[in-house]
Amino acid sequence: MRLGFSACGIARAEVVDAPTQAVFNDWLKQGGNAEMEYMTNYPDLRFDPRQLLPGCQSVISLALNYFPSQKLTSSQCQFAYYAYGKDYHDVMRRKMQQLAEFIDNISQQVNKSTGQQVSPTRGDSEGSSFRLCVDTAPILERYWAERAGIGWIGKNHLLIIPGKGSFHVLGEILTTIPLIYDEPMTNRCGDCTRCLQVCPNKALHLDGYFDSSHCLSYLSIEYRGQFDSPDKARSISNLHPYIYGCDRCQLVCPHNREAEPTRVAEFHPTAEFLGMTPADWQSLTLEQYQRLFRGSAVKRVKYAGLKRNIDMK
Secondary structure (H helix, E strand, O other), rough: OOOOOOEEEEEEOOOHHHHHHHHHHHOOOOOOOOOOOOOOOHHHHHHHHHHOOOOOOOEEEEEEOOOOHHHOOOOOEEEHHHOOOOOHHHHHHHHHHHHHHHHHHHHHHHHHHOOOOOOOOOOOOOOOEEEEEEEOOOHHHHHHHHOOOOEEOOOOOOOOEEOOOOOEEEEEEEEOOOEEEEEEEOOOOOOHHHHHHHHOOEEOOOOOOOOOHHHHHHHHHHHOOOOOOOOHHHOOOOOOOOOHHHOOHHHHHHHHHOOOOOHHHOOOOHHHHHHHOOHHOOOOOOHHHHOOOOHHHHHOOOHHHHHHHOOOO
């Protein structure tokens, strides 16, 4: 695709199926969301995209590859790959906006040619025909990506795209335009359990349960407290050599053998980032942090949070 998307599929906008709702609600009841209280918010919206955009008929699911061509060496402190470059929220939204405007223009041309009434539509504005969701709105993005046929949800709870792997960020364009819909894809994980085996804190379970409180990505990013309890101290002790996020369950996935470096320039790391040594991270100042991660997803953890992670090393 000219905009750089590596996969696109379309699903009919409708209520999330009952089994998926039941699994999600049970996960919340068991405390699988740890301290991410926002996961309990807006259940009606989360289970029905038509409530996020009145009149919504279609969910367009998109994937953008962030697999790096240049990587930190094994002797360096590690970051999850998605954090190497610019913030995926901003990059994805800009590209999705361009696609939505393209679809809008085509739709209006079709309406004119058929004599139907045309109403102006743009972006996320009130009364528009589109709403862009980039890991911000309460929507089950992997569910809709699977429904749209661009991949399947693996045992590591990430979307796996055949021939391309899982190193992708996802986004959804909700639209009131009826489109041609794709079919869901069959899960191809088979009997493989490598992701479960490699997780040092056993956050992934064979029955499909995901325990966020033991996930190193959650602990190093979403969790804002100190690791002062024995349980959290024990869990975070496995973070090394990472200091932000964790890619272990993706790196062992056989489907990621086919991952190709991203062509999205905004996801390429800077020379300064790639040159940082463990000693550099230990002496990281607020000014250096702000320069290194201006416009980066790493800003979510803030300077204090990253220093907390570094000090745990």
